[in-house]
Amino acid sequence: MQNIIKTFFFATLFIVSMASSAIENDFKQQMEKLSQTYFSTRPEMATYYGLSNKKAGMGVDAISAYYDPAAENNRRQIIKTMLKQLDAIDATTLTSKQSVSLELIKFELNAAFGPAQQVEYGSVLGEYGFWFLPYPVSHLSGAHVEFPTMMEDKFAVTNESQANAYLSRLSSYPKIIDGLIKKIDHDKNLGVIPPDFVIDNTISNLKHKIKLNAEKHPLVTSFEEKLKANSVESQPHLITTAIAHIKSGYIPATQRLIDRLTVLKDSAKHHAGIDRLPNGKALYQAMITHMSDTTMTPEDIHKLGLSEVDRISNEMDGLLQKVGYKQGSVGERMGKLLKDPKYVYPNTEQGKKKILSDINADLALINKELDKWFGLLPTQKVVVKAVPEHLATSGSGAYYDGPALDGSRPGTFWIIMNDTESLPSYSLQTLTYHETNPGHHLQTVISLSDELPILNAIFYSNAAGEGWALYAERLAFEMGIYQNDPVDDIGRLQAELHRAVRLVVDTGMHAFGWSREKAIDYSIKTEGIHMDEAVGEIERYAVWPGQALGYKLGELKIRYLREKAKKALGEKFDIRTFHDRILEDGTLPLNLMEKKINRWIKSSQG
Secondary structure, three states: OHHHHHHHHHHHHHHHHHHHHHHHHHHHHHHHHHHHHHHHHOOHHHHHOOOOHHHHOOOHHHOOOOOOHHHHHHHHHHHHHHHHHHHOOOHHHOOHHHHHHHHHHHHHHHHHHHHHHHOOOOEOOOHHHOOOEOOOOOOOOOHHHHHHHHHHHHOOOOOHHHHHHHHHHHHOHHHHHHHHHHHHHHHHHOOOOOOHHHHHHHHHHHHHHOOOOHHHOHHHHHHHHHHHHOOOOOHHHHHHHHHHHHHHHHHHHHHHHHHHHHHHHOOOOOOOOHHHOOOHHHHHHHHHHHHHOOOOOHHHHHHHHHHHHHHHHHHHHHHHHHOOOOOOOHHHHHHHHHHOHHHOOOOOHHHHHHHHHHHHHHHHHHHOOHHHOOOOOOOOOEEEEEOOHHHHOOOOOEEEEOOOOOOOOOEEEEEOOOOHHHOOHHHHHHHHHHHOOOOHHHHHHHHOOOOOOHHHHHOOOHHHHHHHHHHHHHHHHHOOOOOOOHHHHHHHHHHHHHHHHHHHHHHHHHHOOOOHHHHHHHHHHHHOOOHHHHHHHHHHHHHOOOHHHHHHHHHHHHHHHHHHHHHHHHHHOOHHHHHHHHHOOOOOOHHHHHHHHHHHHHHHHO
16 A cells, blocks of 8 residues: 555656746747747847857848838837737746746836836847837947947857858948938937937047948958857858948948938937937936836935935945045045046056056956855856947947857957046046946856746846946955955945935936036035046936936845844844845846845745
């Protein structure tokens, strides 16, 4: 009888296991099909994540996204289709981890589609393949920016097939730009033109991209380097073809875009905010939800920003006094610190090498401490690189790119070093921890786990992602990194103050009529940052409305959840487990993050 019971028991376990495996495989297949639908409309993002054609969709590496009005409408229809397919999935059949993934993808895709439901203009699935952009062309975003960056740094060329795919995509650039020009005209007819300073910056950047001869253009030289590094056959023919595409396609198309923007500038206004655009108020509210997972009003966010500015400034005041800076406002004293020769790197090749060396030393310092604070650790390395000069004008400060899933490139911390005066030494350590470990790199590598759908990484929460990276800056302080260096700790607090200022100036420009100049002046007076940094930041917020809100709002939510867990669990609270629960399912929207942590608290209380 006992043997019969045992046999029945194990047979039942086997059946349950098989059923569970079938459900898991079915969900994976559904997510893979959805991701291929996505990549069909945003093929460049398959390149960004280093996905093979087999995973992303056959031939996707050779095609490009287009941006004419018809293509934009098609993308919006595809999002609707994807949302219907997601809604049709029966969540009751999923594992808890799959349910979380489904909720994440649905929430963030809905949020990304929200602005497009308010206005006919703008571009869905724009920057990073996910953000909504109110202007199809700016100095920071658009195909004219994404295309060369993606091709030079992200496009793997390890064999002749990939080389031909590279050339195929390169040949599509004129059609991409001509479609973009049609979109500019379409949106202009709806009353949508970027601010004059945005158009000026964009024209300047575009001129910089075509000043070199075709033979020396980075789209040719980077291609040639990849061919040689991988000993790809037919190199001379492939390089000659690339040069021909630059001469007859890329350069003339870029000039056509410059010419169109030059004419457009005559109709542009200087007003920085999107509140001047058709239905701009509703668009900004949708952008707030899209970029910060909240329905908070601009008024509430503005007030929160002012409160955080006061709190952080008071903390900085005490530290500044300790190191001998006692007179003037916090902003004035930070302005003096900025000019102190002790903290300024020479604007020379040697000075720039020293910056990279110091960043790598700071990274090594934090890496030694990670296992005390995290159970889940990054399995891939991160490298530090200077943004090439010809691409630096289309960037802002520093940023992180995740590793390719095919192993063709590591995670990369990119830093713009055109003017080293805007990079005082006391700012670098915090910047490093934000972009690498325990910030974006650690977070991103965990979210790229094979156990999670690739859509988890694509449709990430801006508030959770940037909120985590800001939380990571403060965590470095808790880890004891700054205990013997009060000046670098002041730099850390200045970075936090910067994120609080963003709440004030972003809402100021897009909801309360603040001018570009007023926002720049407020930033400099409050933070004591370099003029170039302030200008770059404010002009960034003008074209990415709401994005800068995610940092502070996300960080405050993570800190709130941590304190809630500590209070509820007492001695049972473990910081490593808390961090793992926050990160293990990807960059969850803040509401889903809170639900998950609440469940964890309840289950941990026993």
